Amino acid sequence: MINAIVMIHAESARIPETAQAVADIPGVSEVYSCAGDVDLIAVVRVRDHAQIAEVITGRINKVPGVTRTATHIAFQSFSSADVEAGFSLGE
Template identity: 45%
Template sequence: MQNAVILINTEKGQVKPVAERLADVEGISEVFSTCGRYDLVAIARTRDFESLAELVTGRLNDVEGIADTETLNAMQVHSRHDLETMFSLGW
């Protein structure tokens, strides 16, 4: 499994439409709108590096309204989220 964080700036006035388009792209699991240096943060999860490369250099280029991106390829995942979800009582 390959995970990456994709930092995205959109063209003016395109944050919401780009976020909605990205959410439908295969390999993108979450899209967050943010304040600060980047407009959006997308989390990519693909089966292998080749699939990630196709996502970043291929499918993202087809999303209208993206001005530029920066991709951070995750080396290791450090998360308590999955553990907390497993032991949650659903409150």
């Protein structure tokens, strides 16, 4: 499974509609509206790199209201349980 985090800049008047349209795309597991440098963050989970291109460049970038994206491919995931286990002293 390939995970990608997509930072999305959107037209401010269309953020809710843009977020819902992105969330409805197959391969997009979550979309967050947020404060900061970007308007939306989408989490994409697909089986291979060809699907990443299809979902992001073929679908997300074409959603009305999306003005720009930046994609970050995840290499490894960590959860709080993983971090705690890594620092455990074998107790």
